[in-house]
Amino acid sequence: MNEKMERAEAIAVNNNKIIAVGKNSDIERYINENTVIIDWKGKTVLPGFIEPHVHLPGNAYNVMYNINLFDAKNLEETMTMIKNFIEEHPERDIYYGRGFMTAVFPGEESGIGPKKERLDAICSDKPVILVDYGGHIAWLNSKALENFDITKETPDMEGGVIEKDPQTGEPWGILKEEAKLLYDEQTFTASERKEALSWCQKILDQYGYTAVLAQRQSGSTDPVPIFDGMAALEDEGGLNIRICVAREIKSSFNEDDQIKDLEEKRREFEKRNGYIKVTTAKFFVDGTVEGGSACLREPYCEALGQGSDYRGELLWEYNRLEKTFIKVLEKGFNIHVHAIGDEAVKEAIDALETAQRKVPGDHRNCITHLQVMREEDIQRMADLGIVACTNPYWHFKDPCVYFEAELPYLGRERAENEYPMKSFKDAGVVITSSADYPVTADPNPFFAVRAGVTRNIYQEDFYKVKKLTDIDDPQYLLKPSERVDVHTMIKAYTINAAYALHMEKEIGSIEPGKFADLIVIDRDVYETDPLEIQDIKVLSKIFDGRVIFNNI
Structure with missing residues (x-):
């Protein structure tokens, strides 16, 4: 996943860093009597996958308790x-x-x-x-x-x-x-939070994730992630993943107090000098289309039942959002924005443009979801260097959500043009990919790769529909002109995601000097039939030079 897209035969690792990549003959000189040699039998090795938008501990609480x-x-x-x-x-x-x-x-x-x-x-x-x-x-x-x-x-x-x-x-x-x-949210003991995080990590392990941008529990009103669970797991030597943490800044609370708490958490984890870093401020500027709370420029269709002029609502007043963005950038944090409707996306871009102009720097600000968009806003994201955190898992006509909510609420034109992907690539926007787990119940990255390549339904058994045999089958196909190639999807999960986390010099590609975060898959994703990509399995995960599992 370097700029030349080279292929290699062998990798040498010393402690937790890659020290050489090349032909077998190039690597043999590093072998001595103390060397551990692992033969992956010609399988495909990729950089460890990076999830740039996950809510920890995923679906653990619901599976375990609820x-x-x-x-x-x-x-x-x-x-x-x-x-x-x-x-x-x-x-x-x-x-x-x-x-x-x-x-x-x-x-x-x-x-x-x-x-x-x-x-x-x-x-x-x-x-x-x-x-x-x-x-x-x-x-x-x-x-x-x-x-x-x-x-x-x-x-x-x-x-x-x-x-x-x-x-x-x-x-x-x-x-x-x-x-x-x-209402009062459900509470959990410190032990339960740690166990839930451990359960979630096993899910992430099996899919080859070696780094994430972690946010608070999805669906919770508590803006703070489970710091104690992450720290406890790390202290026990059980953390197999690099975690960048995003704290939500909520419009219903004082923003200065929240930013101060974010700074305190950053200092606390800097002292630990471990796998956990506090890097990001998360903002919600609207809700969802299916909930009628995404903010649109033009009204929803009357099928929503909210009247002919209803457009949804912004969760932040614009001037306050802009000022808060500026404060966050001044403190050296990245900004990660949830925006689904085209009016919410525009507000986020406007506020980021002003904030980035007033606080120059190497910003890796990001907007995620990006369901309904105007073409001019895609180019603005490219011009401003705003990362697009896409969710290809949703980039098809879902048998429930699309036909029962998106199509009737948005109308045919907006629904059939939702979730751009290739348009981002063509404009020069840095693309990452995320399951928004647990919003997507199964965060298998190869489901996303297949959906991004086909723009059609995947995991047919889960959706209880017939097996797809033609990627152009029209029943669930969503705007095929927005398809991207396999390489774009793998970059979204590796080097692009590393860039979004300000970690492209440490992870995201297989190059000397970077951490030895690697995965082995059971076939070459670049040579696999698009409809079979979802069946790819991760056979081995290596994190920080340690073999977490090896099933070869």
Whole structure:
């Protein structure tokens, strides 16, 4: 993955650094009686993959403790999973969970969110609190609303919405964005947090990830990641991944206090001098299309049920966002922005342009998701050096989300042109790739590579559809002109992601002087049929010169 895209036969590693790359004959001179020799039998070796947008500890809490709805693909499955979990755990005083999709609910519930009465019919005497798969919407039963004193008189808060019945004014059962601050989140012990992180790391290990940009638990209103769990795992020698950490800066709190906390965490982990670095400030400027909270330049379609002029809302007032960006850059942090609607993307670019002009430097600022965009904003990102953190896992017509939410809410033209990819490449934007795990329930990077190359459905068994035999099959194909090649996708997971983390001199390619973060895969991804890329397996992971596993 260097500039020349050279291929080599052998690698020499001393301690945790690569010291030579070349032909077998070039490397033999490094061998002595103390050398450990590993024969990978002609398999393909790549730099370790880098995930530039993951919420730790992934889906661990839901799998280990809660109602896990990520596998529910329709209304019946959703309600059955909720019912079964509650019946199987009568000892619980309160039920939490994650992963439902608003799109599977009928009529107005698809746009607003499911009603509290659906949960009341399953459990009326204990609070039930479920967060959607994207982490932006909470669904509460009546007991939960009562426990947290959320009534028809409760006003909306900055950056949040309490959905209410248009006829009665009573709470619908849905809290969006910052309104999730109104209930008490589930808490975990230090031991549970460490165990959850260890569980998540095993998922990342098997897919060959050796570095991540980590953010707080997805769906949580706590802006701070699980620092104690990461530190505890590292202290025990069990951390097999480099972690750059992003702390969210929320519009509902004082930005100066949050930036000060970010600085304190950076100093704390600099003293540790380990695998964990605090590098980034994360901002949400809008929500999601399926939740009706992404901010668009033109109104949503009336199918959303919010009226003919509804465009969604920005979570930050522009002048305050711009000033906060400036403060963050002055403190030497990168900026990572969630923006989905084209108005939110424009606001993020505008604020970054001003901030970067006022605070010159080698910035690696990034906008992620980028679902609905204007062509001129793609070129502006290139001109300003803003990284595009894309999510190719979503770059096809999802059988649920696309047809039940994106198409009816955006209209055909916007829906069929969503999620640009090749346009970024052609404009010269640095592209990275992310699962936004656990928003994507399975963060297998080869699913993303296949989707980026085909712009068509993958993991057909999961979606319960027939196996794809033609990448041009139109049923789930999303704008094939936005396809990219395999090399673009592998760069997105390696050297480009390293660049986005300000670590391109340390990781991201197989070159002397860099850390020995490597993976071995079972076939050459460059020579694999696009439809078979999703079947590629990671056979071995080497992190910091240590063999984490080797199945060859």
